[in-house]
Amino acid sequence: MESxxxxxxxxxxxxxxxxxxxxxxxxxxSNRRNYDxxxxxxxxxxxxxxxxxxxxxxxxxxESRQDKTTFTFSKKSK
Numbered sequence: 001m002e003s004x005x006x007x008x009x010x011x012x013x014x015x016x017x018x019x020x021x022x023x024x025x026x027x028x029x030s031n032r033r034n035y036d037x038x039x040x041x042x043x044x045x046x047x048x049x050x051x052x053x054x055x056x057x058x059x060x061x062x063e064s065r066q067d068k069t070t071f072t073f074s075k076k077s078k
Contacts, residue, residue, distance in 0.1 A: 023049070 002010070026045065029035050 026049075029037070030042075
């Protein structure tokens with residue numbers, strides 16, 4: 001039986017690989033020989049992707065914060 005960590009690794013590898021492929025496809029839209037676009041279009045695409053990435057980071061940070069039940073000083077302050 002697959003453990004939770006094994007399942008996480010398997011799904012994360014698949015999903016991140018898919019996202020990388022999709023991002024590269026979006027990057028293909030930069031080819032001016034095939035497409036015409038405005039700088040505003042590019043800014044909107046990038047802003048949307050950056051916002052989604054920020055939300056992803058928040059979700060993982062919130063999860064790790066919930067797991068922490070004891071206080072310890074960070075290594076920086078020692």
